[in-house]
Amino acid sequence: MGIKQLENLLGRWLAGPAAMRPGMFVVGGAVRDTLLGRIPKDVDIVCVDAQRAAREIANSCRFRATVVRLEKKPHPPCFRLINSNDPSDFIDVVQMRSGSIDEDLAARDFTINAIGATITAGGKIGDMVDPFDGQKDLKNRLLKTCSKGAMSSDPLRILRAARFAATLGFTITDETIDRMAEASPLLVQTASERITTELFELLKHNDSFPYILLLDSVGALETIFPEITAMKNCRQDGCHHLDVWNHCLETFRWCELFIAGPEAIFGNACETADKILRSGNHIPMLKLAALFHDSGKPSCAAFDPGKKRHVFYNHPKRGHTIAQEIAKRMKLSNTDRKFFCLLVEQHMRPWELSRPGVRGKTLIRWFGSVSDDGLAIILLACADMSAKSGKQMQQAQKERFFTWARQAAQAYQDRIRTAISQKPLVSGHDLMAIGIKPGPDMGRILDAVRQEQYNGLVTSREEGLNLAKKLAGL
16 A cells, blocks of 8 residues: 555545644554555544544544544543444544654654654645654664653553564564563553453464564563463473473464464364364464463472372363463453363363273263364364473374374364254253153263264154163163
């Protein structure tokens, strides 16, 4: 998108005579993305008396527009103009800091976002205002702060630096990295919702691993997630060659590789798996689960003299509790919280299901309890397995597990997914009607009938009741 396209976009909103006022500038991401040939996601206009300007623009539009005040702390007052016919069509009018465009740009985060352009009649672009040589940094693909205090004034910019570097492919200057490290302790003062939003944007990127390492190196991750401290000090052996935290980082790396190339795990079922994995916030939640799947280990650690190694019994259960605490602190939605916590709690389950002698109906029962989420759990388990290279971890074990993963995914795609979506043929009320009392026995009978329904051996209510009677000895 070039200057002409940005002018066309502005012109739609600034076509009326009442909308033209002196001292209006388009700034920030819209200018940056336009100069990079990208389509801007948001268009920000700054001016003095933004509220009045927003109303004047709305009143002079050729279409009906609504003005909504946004609270974008710690930013200046912002007024969003929304096309009433298309809610996805909007621009923001923001109060100019200190009444001066130079001072406004000086208060911004990075030089590439501190470029402004004057707006002339009809939304045309006039002179560029670039006090920090942001255009030069765009050309050199460098990310650096506008001032020494840019990070400390809003510590969320630490995460934004990682996100911009990832999405734009820019290099963060050493001086900016130093400023990120200095300001990292201040992240405790930042609203959790803002942190979660920014972290999600980074985790959605296909190759976020190098930037997660960067955030770890400057202390930002440990400030956001104090659980990491115990993980860094927790030794492992046996199948592991890394401590708990570095193992989780390695699991994250493999997780990204498998998300990018799901055929390595899911074989012919990779298209089904990819579609499921990319729904909602599954990708960022899956990556977050990779970071914390073993978070329960430090509090469960013990040394077993007989096995001559460290053991971590019940760590998935403890990890589930920690995941709940993290989800609450991050203020995740109920859907994201349940998915994240399920991944942490169940990350060992595929390994247990892959063991020789486990019956097919056990796999069906498990998929019946987790449905589509089972594929994400399998991916996490494969990443976990790939991150292990200890003395007791044999390549043959990994190959056997990956073979099982492909077969399980294929079975889920071909028959299990359809089977578990079927409504149960027999209910508890049906069993009570034939004399079976509520209790553990009823539960076992219902489960057995359901399994036979999954397997296609029970196809009607009558057949289900006959099997229930036989199992109950009636």
